[in-house]
Amino acid sequence: MKTILRLMLSLCLSGVLRAAAPMLLVAGQDSDNLLIFDSATGRFGELARFPKNSKPRTVAVSPKGEIFVGLSGGAKNIVRVVPGNPAEIKPVTSAIGKYGPGVMAFGAGQIWVAGDTEHTIYQVNPDTGELTSPVQDKNDDNVVGLAVADNRLFVAEYAQRSIMTYEIGAGRLTGAHHLVTKTPQLNKPRDMIIGPNGDLFVANIGAPTVVQFDKKTGVAVKTLANLGFPGQAGVHGLAYAPETRRFYLASGPNVFETDSNGVVLATYTTPALRVANGMAMLAAAPKGFTPKLTATLKVAQAWLSVIGVSGEHYRVMSSTDHKKWQPVPTPDDPQQQLRFSDPTATTDKKRVYRLELAAAGK
Numbered sequence: 001m002k003t004i005l006r007l008m009l010s011l012c013l014s015g016v017l018r019a020a021a022p023m024l025l026v027a028g029q030d031s032d033n034l035l036i037f038d039s040a041t042g043r044f045g046e047l048a049r050f051p052k053n054s055k056p057r058t059v060a061v062s063p064k065g066e067i068f069v070g071l072s073g074g075a076k077n078i079v080r081v082v083p084g085n086p087a088e089i090k091p092v093t094s095a096i097g098k099y100g101p102g103v104m105a106f107g108a109g110q111i112w113v114a115g116d117t118e119h120t121i122y123q124v125n126p127d128t129g130e131l132t133s134p135v136q137d138k139n140d141d142n143v144v145g146l147a148v149a150d151n152r153l154f155v156a157e158y159a160q161r162s163i164m165t166y167e168i169g170a171g172r173l174t175g176a177h178h179l180v181t182k183t184p185q186l187n188k189p190r191d192m193i194i195g196p197n198g199d200l201f202v203a204n205i206g207a208p209t210v211v212q213f214d215k216k217t218g219v220a221v222k223t224l225a226n227l228g229f230p231g232q233a234g235v236h237g238l239a240y241a242p243e244t245r246r247f248y249l250a251s252g253p254n255v256f257e258t259d260s261n262g263v264v265l266a267t268y269t270t271p272a273l274r275v276a277n278g279m280a281m282l283a284a285a286p287k288g289f290t291p292k293l294t295a296t297l298k299v300a301q302a303w304l305s306v307i308g309v310s311g312e313h314y315r316v317m318s319s320t321d322h323k324k325w326q327p328v329p330t331p332d333d334p335q336q337q338l339r340f341s342d343p344t345a346t347t348d349k350k351r352v353y354r355l356e357l358a359a360a361g362k
Contacts, residue, residue: 025047025061025282034081035273044268044270047083049086051074101113101114102115104278116158119143121173136176162183163178179213195212195240199213208228209226233251265300266298270294271314295308295314315358316353316354
């Protein structure tokens with residue numbers, strides 16, 4: 001009989017997520033939801049749920065704290081999420097491209113959007129939803145990743161292993177320039193952010209890596225992080241919390257937390273998240289909003305920690321190749337947060353873990 005974890009929330013974990021920074025928004029592409037992650041408590045809550053097959057792909061937060069999500073399914077558009085119980089989802093734009101909007105970034109009071117298969121960069125007025133294509137040098141390749149700094153727009157060319165830059169002007173993108181050209185350190189670049197020291201950090205989905213570049217010269221500084229695990233998915237989302245100097249990487253169903261040197265400190269997963277995609281930092285949990293809390297598995301320093309939801313039952317699974325999964329023997333019926341080690345783990349094999357919902361009594 002498979003071991004079941006029957007977990008209950010302790011009183012201190014019930015209610016609203018604490019407002020301690022940093023808060024992380026995670027787009028759940030295959031689970032059609034938007035999760036909020038509180039690094040102070042180490043747990044997820046569901047902020048919004050979208051109609052089936054909406055496939056949220058990217059998320060961005062305006063300087064005013066407004067939350068925008070790009071959908072790659074359904075209407076393939078950008079929506080605004082207003083937190084509530086339930087959250088309100090307001091369409092902002094018309095459909096964008098075959099796969100919907102790519103990465104979104106704020107700059108010069110506008111939302112900049114990668115048009116992906118349309119090989120076009122769009123700008124969106126966040127107040128009116130007006131979608132325009134500013135004058136620009138037409139790109140010959142798919143554009144997905146975007147970042148804004150110093151009135152410049154950084155654009156990742158998905159298949160060409162390159163990064164372009166543009167100067168942002170009134171209704172125009174000028175000064176098109178290849179900052180990085182066909183480097184092997186880029187493999188289907190997906191997300192980009194401006195991180196510590198103002199450098200450019202690029203997440204690859206063709207390899208589970210994040211590469212740091214000097215944003216002025218285009219010189220590769222280093223590979224910040226390499227998840228380096230057989231079968232590990234690429235990095236679809238990337239975020240940085242300056243308050244704690246932590247990076248967050250979205251890969252497969254997991255959110256990885258690393259230090260400023262790219263060393264993985266912890267891995268988080270929840271049954272509510274199937275494919276972690278775009279991510280963005282949020283200054284604080286929305287006021288007056290009580291998220292639907294979800295179970296969380298944290299893996300760090302050779303131990304595991306589960307925070308459950310009262311009335312639900314869980315099973316922790318382990319794998320060394322992302323293909324064959326086996327249950328991890330665990331104690332029964334803990335009454336609060338459970339911390340334990342995997343007695344089947346060996347020192348010569350890397351392991352990954354996931355948390356599953358399970359029927360009671362199995």
